[in-house]
Amino acid sequence: MDARQAARYRRALTTHYATIGRSYGERIGRVLGVVIALALWFFVATRLDFCISLGAILFQPLLLVPLARIAGGVVGAASGEIVESIAARIIRRKIVTHLRRLHLAQDNNAFGLLMEALLSPLCAPLRDEITNALRHTTQPNSIQAICRTWLKHHKRGERELAQSLARLIHEERWAAQRPLELRVYTALLSEQLELLDLTKPDTVAVLLEACRDADATIAHNARRALSQLRHPAAVDALCEAFLQSEDACARELILQHDYLPQDAIRRALVLFLSGQEARYEALDPEHTLLAMGYLTASESLQRRLLERARQLGRVDLMRVVVGSNTRKRISELRDREWQAVLEALSAQARWHDMWRLATEAPPYWSKQLLQHLAQVGWDAASLEPEERALYEQLHALLPRLIVAIEPNQRRASLVPHRVIAPSNLHLNDFALTADGKYAVLAANERELQVWHLPDGSLEHTLTLPRLFRALATHPSLPLLAVGMTTELHFYRLPELELDATVPIAAASQIKFFAEGTILACRTHRRRVELYTIQGSEWTLWHRLRRPQEVRDFTLTPNQRALLVASGSGAGVFDIATEEYRRTFGARAAEATALAYLPRLRFTDWLAIGYDDGLIVILSLPPVPESFAVAARERVRLISGNDPIRALHWIEPEQRLLSVSEFTVHLWLPPNRYPQQQLSFETPIVDAHYAFATNLLAVGTRNHLSLWTDPLSHLIRQPITRYKEGDLEWLEQQLQESTNISATRAWLEFIHALVRHHWRYDIAIEPVVINVGEFDIEIEVTD
Template identity: 25%
Template sequence: MTPEDLHALAKFLSSANPQTLESSALQQFLLLRGAVAALQDDGSHQAAAFLAQAAADCPIPETRALALQALGLMASQGSPDALRQLFDLYFTWGSPDTAQQIITRGLIHPDPQAQNAFAFLTQPPDQWASQPQAYTALTAFYRQAEPAVQKHLLQAAKNYHLSPWIWIVTIAASPDQPEAYADILNHGYPTLNGELRALFLAVLSEHIQKGSQPAADALAALFLRFDDPQALQTAVTLKAAPSDSLQRALFFFLSGQWAEYERVDFNHTLLTSLYESASPALRRRILAQSRTSGHIEWLNPAGAVRPRWLSELSPADWQAAVQSLAQSDRTADLWKLILVSPPTESVRILDVLRSLQWQPPNAEDRGFYSQLLTLAGDCLKTPFTLPQPRRLKGLEAVVSSLLFEPSGKHLIVGTAASAIHFFDIPHWDLQGQVILAPTRPIRTLAVNTQGSYLAAAGGDNAVHIFRLDNFQLAKSITGHTNLIRGLAIAADERTLYSAGFDGTVRAWRFPVGGELWQAAPGDQEITALHCSAQGDLLITTGSLGKLHVWGAADGQMLWELSAHDGPITALALSPSSAAAVTAGRDSRLCIWNYASGRSLNQFSLSSETGRATCLVHHPTASAVFMGDDRGQITCWNPTNGQALLPALTSHSKTVLAAAISPDGRFLVTSGMEGALLAWDLELFLLTHQNLEQLTPAALPRVQSLLTAAARPTERVWLSYVLEILRRRQKYEIELGSAVIQAGEFDIQL
């Protein structure tokens, strides 16, 4: 305000004559300011509304600011109307000045849902999401809000990358649009935390009770796709089922609703048709439900065409198929299986044929059969075991951690003496490069997908990140207060995860550091951490015997599973499915579906097996290798708990670490006695996989291996495999389309 304006005001106040205000601008200023002051003094509901309108759309910025300040002062003095108008103003327009008035004056909305929405719009997402039932309150507020407010909330959610919540509120507004459910079903559901899952189920339940069939289809899909027990319970309670006849039959069958299943598929036509076109995972699930429930009548309907499959047969399936064929005296079909089944299974088939005193009908086959009987008999007398391992030399310190870099060209070795070494593959030469970490021992390692950064953790409770182009320390990240027991780097290479004995799981910006979020499963030490193959979930195990599943994006706990009686000492994930394998001090091996939170199986280990210290899942075979505190390495089939190898006893003390190369060719183990051993798994894979999976190049390779083999065990098994491969090569065309009916399923050769 100019000196002239001040004199004019003084003259006006002395005379009370408006004509003394010669400046039109000054007149306007006084009128607007007086109007704001008058509305503030009035303090009524209508006055608060007029002030809010002025703060929103008055063309003069100074007046907008005055109106906003007046609203803030009225609200701080206890006016409920001004308080609501102030919050509504922010929810509609999102003005930072309005938010500042609310925050600076410490104003709280009387409606907890509205206050939660304000926090959502003004606080960092992680801070807001840490509040109990934050998403639930936000959704309730959103659904009652005006369109302009909804638009503001959706834009904020997009900025925060909260796609799952956007999907849920979109579905809440569009209950009868099937396409609205697609994103969350196809991409998002496994990543939802517990609150978002419950919220999604609540929205579906609400729509189903109002008669929405798309919502019922979506609810059933959660059970069919993800084996979600909460979705199943909700569907059964609401009597919801899919509209599609095939999915309806499958839903009733897998959920054990037998009366409903019989009504829609009394002759099992739908289930049989669906099974024939199903994925291997779904086939296994259907068969498991059949065997568990005893409803196996659909497997042999008169005249039905049954599905044909070979590559997905488990050892238990092979045993059942062979038993069925033998009981039916279908020896010719057993003979056909010799050329396609895994050698470990075909030697048993030959033993069955021997016990049945069967002979091939033509002379040429009889000669080959006689030769195979002899070789198979030798194999059965000489149980398969791995060749002696190669001892890697050049290290003085005990190896405490192992990791193959993603390309499989190098083995990374962390030692108890703070040094990190590198061996080249497959020559196993110790490389000259050495990383000297500022801590010891090196307990856990992680490398990014590009192989450019290595993360290591040891005894100083910090994560150290090294560049692999120059082997120099790039960053040290602190925050943990006890030993770190697990590291993982996200596939997008933007996040590093860590967990340890301080009971916390933490996410850090990678590779620069900076904590993104922190979570704790309760009063227990964390003993292991792994990231799912898709990168959306984290799996941890703890000292109280529990397995936890977390959303990798936000650290929200999805599942807490009571796994073992006592500490879990080892954890491994399947690279090809959502299966986790755990082992603990209770001498049990447990298998879990970490995406659905369900227990798949558990097995008691023999008394000859020590306590597990490490686990690693083979990348292509159905096999888990376990090291124990007695220095033994055992190999198990995770589907049935069957031991695939005799115990390997080359270590004399506790096995500290194990790793398998990305191609599955090599297993490397380290022991407390100081040995670092490389095991060649090539012969193991040759004898445990279906021979139909082998390429023509396998024949000369097996010949080469046989020539070089020194141990009788290797020579016996390689000789057997070689003869079958020669026969396959000679008669490959004749094997093309044969189908063998074997009890529960047909086997396509």
């Protein structure tokens, strides 16, 4: 078959006959509609009286067009279905039959056309016939192509096509040669486990992934293969997967087949974490292997070791996992270590040491320690009179303290909190989780980094399979959406474990709406695609094919319209009709960003940023009435001459965050002037505010800077690190009467601790408190 004949066959297979039939049918239907209208007119004019005939003559032009359209639509739809049915039954089936004969004759072009037809939705009714034709494939490259197509669609979750190819591969017992992942999956599908090289660690990694596959046959065969490991390197790889990611399948195999690594330290860790306490104690009676393993372990593995020791109730193990001589300054402790301190001191009933720590710890943890003392009914009578008075004062404030602080600090300037600046960082984008505890950085085009913000530590990293385009975090779940050049991946946070894959090409902007049930993506084709979650799968809901140069977008709360910022301004696209309904504001400048704030004093607020630095805030009636009523301009904010790159509402506080190339502004509309301006020397990528932790994160090309309000900063800072300026700020805030009850309680709580520390901190050498996990050194104030 030559190239010209192949092109003719391809055109016949991929032609949308329903469109052609509908087009001709509409023309015929319109002619029929005109004929019917004329016949009706003739009937009325000849059979009825003069008045009715005159009325028919006058209204005839008004009836012609509607009748022609109605008839055209009915006939067009019917003819489209008829033509498509005939084409599918006759033309495409005839071509597939002919291609099958050519494929039997080893024609490569015929194989390529059969594969194209198999993937085409138009040829879906012929999928079984095409699959039967492919059974005669004998060339290795063609078998490789079939296997590769199956795995691609299997990973995407396209069940019908994947199941058709899976039956073909299983029945013909095909297996690909390369790459390794494809070879492993096809060997599992065709039940040819003898083709797997079970001596390689890479094979073990793919098999562990296959154990979680949705296909029961693949998952079962993967477990069968992993139960046959004999090579030490393969066993080590399985045990390492269990240590690094707590793989449930790996743990089950370790217990069933007594898999243990060669290295004594890793063997001790596996025994300890897999619940084999007796064997662990026999191997490591002095717990030295456990201590050495903890020192070289990753952050996540250290947490698992510590959590396991807590579950066992072994204070001695809690101590050895970090080394018996480890000393940490009170300012270096992380939240998980403070929790361990609380549990260890409580288990040993060391209430006086707990009180001493409460007077020096960060106020956040002072509150936790004092609450525990109150719960156990500790008697503070043994304290000195002034210390006992302090305890009673702090105890009285405890009911007014809340963990999720909502201080009325909207007039206070943010202060620097921490800078995350890893070496060789080139930041592409970033996002914060809803709880404000983690930041996900997309760096160096193909790398994801998860940072724990409370202590500034790197938790997990991942190398993406393709170039990065955009990312977004789910508003309520620990879920991350990452857009790449050919698809969109969903990862579970903070482990960065792959959860799902959606074939969305080049999504340059991603946003969640409707509490995370709708996902919107702007692609490189300047169109916006909307996806909804159904069960555990994301399915395409709507595609707006012709938005004009969309720069930014947001969805209305009722999910009926998409508000867009474009070169022609800001406007509304009706999702149902794909019609551009109206434009907000008549400005010559280009709209570059927008943010929507719903249900504010019976109106909605829409903030629009332009390329000349102006921000316009409009007041809209609640949707859907906003389409019929003109928007009213509330205020104009002037941030400078640089284009507005992004806008974000801080909803609980009704503040607005605007991002330009080198500056970030915080606004409190309708005030026209910014509350605070933050300037940076390098271009800003984006900025996000986490209300749960009162934390502002600003990402530039080479670092991520964190800012917080003064009270939140002081609550997390040890009392030993307070300076004179901090005390002055506390006293100034206490003199103001505008602070709400919870905020004032925190101010009084911190002020009492600071005054006590400065009055009684006369130690010459650091005080050390020994706890079950490590020694805490209370620094002496300079």
